[in-house]
Amino acid sequence: MQILFRNLLRRKTSFKQDVVCRAYSSCKFLDIGQPTPATHPQLLKDGEITPSITSEEYISRRKRLLELLPEKSLAIIAAAPQKMMTDVVPYTYRQDADYLYLTGCQQPGGVAVLGHESGLCMFMPEQTTHDIVWQGKSAGTDAALKTFKAEQSYPISKLHEILPNMIKGSSRLFHNMLTAIPTYTELEAFQKAASIGKVKDLSNITHELRWVKSPAELKLMRESASIACQALLQTMLHSKMHPYEGMLSAKVEYECKMRGAQRMAFNPVVGGGPNASVIHYARNDQKIRDGDLVLMDVGCELHGYVSDLSRTWSPCGSLSSVQEELYDLILQTNKDCIKLCRPGTSIRKIHNNSVEMLLKGLEEIGILKDDRIKYYNQLNPTSIGHYLGMDVHDSSMISYDRPLKPGVVITIEPGIYIPSSFDGPERYQGIGIRIEDEVLITKTGYEVLTGSMPKEVKHIESLLNNYSFGMSTESQSNMTAASS
């Protein structure tokens, strides 16, 4: 039916006037395909290009990038491609973090070029009448100049005329290899530069900039973490009455989006029983058996900034002694590693500390055998954490040996993943536990951004046992949650 309707529209040429006014809400404000202070005053203040991030901040990001680039070099960053689910059905679009960080543009199809002489030059997609009818308005060259504050802007169809001269006049080229597209990589000038080793990966530099967060970015990181905590708490309460992985996944996504998140940071991990020992378990299709633990690793994205936290609990409301023994070890490791967070230490050092603690603890419990390192690596092959920001594994070009600085956000996520097939005491088989918090490095130490989410056994048990029993409606649930 959709295709038929589209064909009908194609034949109508007298549509033009109507199309001009086919804006987001009305003709009163200019629609540029993403929220602006004029169209979405509930989200943005005057002077902000994306919520909480001002045009001055975007300009200073570009200035700092140019300061880190060698003289006479050029940076090329393409927008993320639009991926299709099938035929005309796109997946929800998510902008590449580098492109968003430097331009503020949340839409596909553009190529941003940044040089010491040119400033920001944005090549923008051109829309046909048909595009506007079917997708609505999107940002073009006008928006690039007026909203994103580019120094120059051209339709993308002019790129092959303009970019080669910019490339020829530069000594070195840096580009975002993740989103590289033939539109510029197949230009003769680009290929020539590549053949003589003049083309480099830009992400070393952008990750350096994105590693330390500004006050405005930290505000968004705190909000994103807070939304994820509230959503996970609601989901935890929900789990007693609805112990199904799929329902808990749906619940956490609903609660995040109801609090303003645009999307999840990743597909929620909801692993019941032995499924929790699969680190990036994604099926979420099983019923959680009475007495089994459930591990949930979730995060959402708020205006470009993500959260990431994990909790493990028993939906029935109490832990067995075996579960509690392992849980205590992971919790103690989580707390000790958080205390180590401060400027000057590194993820690697914290990781090494966590390995020592877990090795000792698991040995005491009697899980590890003679070849203890080999066994340990089977039960926990993960790092204690990673950097967090616009991407879940943020600034991945920055080494885990790098001394931490104030303004860097990391995760602390010790865990134990014992598969059902584990060659060890039967009572430990099929248990997975992860307790993950987000930690901001401050001048004097740290701030736990996910601190509002309970992790003590007695707190979680009290929440589940004093709240959920006998409750059946959403309104009752919300009332009790608000007072707990």
Ligand SMILES: [Mn+2]
């Ligand atoms: Mn994580």
